[in-house]
Amino acid sequence: MQDRPTKDHAHKLSVAPMMDWTDRHCRFFHRLMTRRAMLYTEMVTAPAVIHGPKPRLLDYSDAEHPIALQLGGSDPRELAQATAIARDWHYDEINLNVGCPSDRVQSGCFGAVLMERPALVADCVAAMIGESAVPVTVKCRIGVDDQLPEQILPDFIDRVSRAGVRHFVIHARKAWLQGLSPKENREIPPLDYALVQQIKRDFPDLTICINGGVTTLAQARDLLALGLDGVMIGRAAYHDPASVLIGADALWGEDHAPDPVAVVRAMHPYIAAHLGQGGRLHQITRHMLGLFTGRPGARHWRRTLSEGASRDGAGLDLLDRALDQVRLAA
Template sequence: MIDPSPNAQRLDAHRLSVAPMMEWTDRHCRVFHRLMTRRAMLYTEMVTAAAILHGARPRLLDYSVVEHPVALQLGGSVPSELAEAVRIARDWGYDEINLNVGCPSDRVQSGCFGAVLMERPALVADCVAAMQAESPVPVTVKCRIGVDDQVPEEVLPDFIDQVSRAGVRHFIIHARKAWLQGLSPKENREIPPLDYPLVFRMKQAFPDLTICINGGVATLPQAKEMLERGIDGVMIGRAAYHDPAGTLIGADALWGDDHAPDAHAVVRAMKPYIAAHLEQGGRLHQITRHMLGLFAGRPGARGWRRVLSEGATREGAGLDLLDQALAQVQVEAA
């Protein structure tokens, strides 16, 4: 399907990454994204430490070798539980372990992890120290610039200072506050204003740390401009899902790599993976739901989405439906 090159360029894979997104960036989505970019770091959906300790570990942690470089994002706030989850996950060979200090959902808050941990930097420091003791790969943190009535200019540098002194060298900063009360998770991704300058100041204040920026980045030119301004990396979220070709095909140029398959080639390259999934009893829509935006903004996008949306959930749907959808693209584009 593709050359996985699991060891290539991992050290600087942070230049561009695809954000962990619940119910979106599952293993099928990550394989699809990897076909468009060989270089970018991919992240799992957030998995709670408690789920790994008590749940079905293969279901939670399995992934395809082609996904490298790939990071596991964990949620939790009990150092011993996070350490045990990291110890268990070692056997899966992830390239990075990331701690979620940014999710504002009610469910996450009730478990005292996610964005609420911005109020507890000492606890975060204890968590990452415990995780690093069990991890052969870097432990990183994804956070917000603050929550609720916190003053980001004050709390963010203090948070980075305390957590970096515990050993973390890589921070991914969503350049928005999170409002823990009054806004839904969706609203928290859109309503609080972005403060990119603050994140750039954090890079200046902590030049020896890897500082990556997240939030509102929608295009490759925007990501390139941020890198040129001195930030270490850019994480793209919803844009990479809704317009994957527009944000990921050609992204490897950020590393001087000319890998840039066209969208039709990506569909063809997905076929062996989809066929194997179907042979194992999987359903077509479990994969194609992640592919609906492949032709976004391009001729044939509507037909592509319609054929897959209407047919992929039907019993027995197979690769022939993918061919029908691709043929529809070609008809509309003619």
């Protein structure tokens, strides 16, 4: 692995934190396709870090750098304690979730509901910064419920930046905390890219990245050309990782674009080590199902892994059979 990319380099493109998806196996797989993009953990709550099994929650492979830990919470003391614990894991960034609209998150008074409490968010990030050796960043929405984003978002960014945050990832949709499911909150509220662009103009010294509705590298390039500092891509990077991540390093002027078949082969040692430690094949291959999306043999690849990887004894021979289906169809 080459020298570790810096956090500044990683801002141009990042893969969103996604619950049940962006675990350490997913991130290792994604890193084989892009050396530069920032990868985010699934959200981990501050109480879980404090009281839970820390290695299981925080461990990752050194190959995953640059990598950000996303924390959830609304108690400054708990967030500070969790940030202090995470120092020993040497993440490149600590991110506070101020964007998730799920009922479970709301009941804990964190996530998107914190858009209504900018003073509390400022207290939280100040406490985190006091315990962090790396940048503390915020991922937020443009507003929630009946808030007027063009009024509340500039105030939110101003208050939180004065507490020390220099980097915001803004999901360019409101979140409706009542009446819409998390899935609907990713799709129904209209996107307002223009507002995020205005935030960048109003706060030129801050790093402003945009999230929401971006599905291709071409879209990411267009948004960067408008003056935004970075683009975060979520589900498209998971479901069609080759299209989004292979070739992404060209954003940094680098020619790193491995063939998807080579990516599968590069996963072999990692999978073998996982199996040797008692792991199951499907724990890794479930993240690889979309690798050949839109390419000949994709359906057979998905079927072979979906039907066989969870069976007892499934191993690298099954992965090789699935890959043979792709090569035969090419």
